[in-house]
Amino acid sequence: xxxxxxxxxxxxxxxxxxxxxxxxxxxxxxxxxxxxxxxxxxxxxxxxxxxxxxxxxxxxxxxxxxxxxxxxxxxxxxxxxxxxxxxxxxxxxxxxxxxxxxxxxxxxxxxxxxxxxxxxxxxxxxxxxxxxxxxxxxxxxxxxxxxxxxxxxxxxxxxxxxxxxxxxxxxxxxxxxxxxxxxxxxxxxxxxxxxxxxxxxxxxxxxxxxxxxxx
Amino acid sequence: xxxxxxxxxxxxxxxxxxxxxxxxxxxxxxxxxxxxxxxxxxxxxxxxxxxxxxxxxxxxxxxxxxxxxxxxxxxxxxxxxxxxxxxxxxxxxxxxxxxxxxxxxxxxxxxxxxxxxxxxxxxxxxxxxxxxxxxxxxxxxxxxxxxxxxxxxxxxxxxxxxxxxxxxxxxxxxxxxxxxxxxxxxxxxxxxxxxxxxxxxxxxxxxxxxxxxxx
DNA sequence: GAAATAGTGTCTCTCAGACACTATAAA
DNA sequence: TTTATAGTGTCTGAGAGACACTATTTC
Numbered sequence: 001x002x003x004x005x006x007x008x009x010x011x012x013x014x015x016x017x018x019x020x021x022x023x024x025x026x027x028x029x030x031x032x033x034x035x036x037x038x039x040x041x042x043x044x045x046x047x048x049x050x051x052x053x054x055x056x057x058x059x060x061x062x063x064x065x066x067x068x069x070x071x072x073x074x075x076x077x078x079x080x081x082x083x084x085x086x087x088x089x090x091x092x093x094x095x096x097x098x099x100x101x102x103x104x105x106x107x108x109x110x111x112x113x114x115x116x117x118x119x120x121x122x123x124x125x126x127x128x129x130x131x132x133x134x135x136x137x138x139x140x141x142x143x144x145x146x147x148x149x150x151x152x153x154x155x156x157x158x159x160x161x162x163x164x165x166x167x168x169x170x171x172x173x174x175x176x177x178x179x180x181x182x183x184x185x186x187x188x189x190x191x192x193x194x195x196x197x198x199x200x201x202x203x204x205x206x207x208x209x210x211x212x213x214x215x
Numbered sequence: 216x217x218x219x220x221x222x223x224x225x226x227x228x229x230x231x232x233x234x235x236x237x238x239x240x241x242x243x244x245x246x247x248x249x250x251x252x253x254x255x256x257x258x259x260x261x262x263x264x265x266x267x268x269x270x271x272x273x274x275x276x277x278x279x280x281x282x283x284x285x286x287x288x289x290x291x292x293x294x295x296x297x298x299x300x301x302x303x304x305x306x307x308x309x310x311x312x313x314x315x316x317x318x319x320x321x322x323x324x325x326x327x328x329x330x331x332x333x334x335x336x337x338x339x340x341x342x343x344x345x346x347x348x349x350x351x352x353x354x355x356x357x358x359x360x361x362x363x364x365x366x367x368x369x370x371x372x373x374x375x376x377x378x379x380x381x382x383x384x385x386x387x388x389x390x391x392x393x394x395x396x397x398x399x400x401x402x403x404x405x406x407x408x409x410x411x412x413x414x415x416x417x418x419x420x421x422x423x424x425x426x427x428x429x430x
Numbered sequence: 431g432a433a434a435t436a437g438t439g440t441c442t443c444t445c446a447g448a449c450a451c452t453a454t455a456a457a
Numbered sequence: 458t459t460t461a462t463a464g465t466g467t468c469t470g471a472g473a474g475a476c477a478c479t480a481t482t483t484c
Binding site for chain 4: 431432433434435436437438439440441442443444445446447448449450451452453454455456457
């Protein structure tokens with residue numbers, strides 16, 4: 001059995017900037033699609049990577065310097081038409097980071113709504129990631145990963161609102177969040193401003209908390 | 216760039232039998248894992264299959280004769296350790312069928328709880344599929360695909376109960392289902408028995424309906 | 431004091447769970 | 458009539474949405 005199949009990993013790196021979800025892209029410097037915008041990604045190195053998630057982390061590290069974002073497998077795109085070189089498989093991952101932690105190097109950040117045409121089927125990958133995030137955020141603590149480690153409840157609520165695209169009631173939101181008990185108060189740390197200071201919070205444990213739909 | 220990576224598709228075919236979820240497995244007749252139980256699956260044929268879902272359908276068709284079950288991509292398992300032949304990728308799918316439509320040929324049906332050790336990492340694939348089905352069934356019309364085309368509301372309720380592993384209230388269940396409006400009454404068709412006949416229903420359109428958690 | 435935002439209290443309306451009830455068949 | 462299951466009606470308690478209120482800072 002001889003297969004002639006290209007195996008790659010691509011990463012949809014999302015962050016929140018100027019009130020909207022943005023995705024990281026870079027201009028390709030080789031064929032195919034030379035000069036076009038594409039997601040960070042590349043071949044799996046079967047002599048170097050242990051698994052596909054490892055490949056994804058390597059690519060993120062190489063291209064953004066980010067070592068430990070929220071990272072999850074998205075979907076696999078595999079057919080004979082997506083790459084002019086032949087039958088190809090892309091195991092797609094998506095990653096979430098706080099805008100602060102992203103020093104844009106070789107990468108550009110573009111709003112996910114109204115993207116230009118990207119290389120390969122990368123527009124599809126972005127669409128799938130955005131749909132997944134919008135959907136999953138509605139019933140989980142996912143939104144926290146788009147914020148820095150410490151944040152206020154108002155910032156968290158605004159993050160949810162930007163992702164979901166709808167207003168949330170402050171009182172209901174706080175009731176829900178505090179009943180779920182996945183946040184930990186950062187003692188003695190508050191956000192100062194020209195008004196009443198806001199309490200800082202952070203995620204309690206590493207794992208994602210799932211709950212009933214917020215909206 | 217030369218890659219030495221095996222690319223396969225495996226299918227977790229699930230059905231409901233004797234009150235419990237069962238998975239279809241077959242005994243392997245070649246190395247590696249010769250003689251062990253494994254999921255139906257195999258190499259992607261890059262000269263024959265258009266995409267990975269096509270591969271999955273081909274394998275289902277070849278090994279079960281089933282042409283159009285509910286079929287969805289599950290997750291991709293890709294690392295250097297899962298196959299003794301080297302770095303390998305398995306794009307896993309799961310399929311749901313009514314027990315009636317399954318004429319067990321070369322396949323065995325085993326309860327998903329308490330499976331023996333399967334070849335490769337196939338126990339992991341089954342676990343992932345079962346978790347996905349149990350989770351997704353709670354907030355969608357997924358359970359309908361484990362029933363024949365026509366079914367009664369009581370049968371549907373029992374199907375949900377078997378998947379979710381908990382009792383549902385008849386009145387609440389019917390309120391919910393009818394408010395969601397994804398079922399169509401099969402006029403003049405009822406299930407006879409030694410008591411009041413039950414109305415038959417079927418899915419209205421092809422696509423899955425998503426709703427708030429049942430439980 | 432005013433302005434601005436953080437954070438809480440309370441009312442109401444909806445809806446899920448519980449459960450009793452009615453309906454329609456076979457024997 | 459009894460038995461068995463299909464299918465409906467009704468009460469209640471928990472919780473979400475709406476919104477008004479209090480709290481704490483800067484100026």
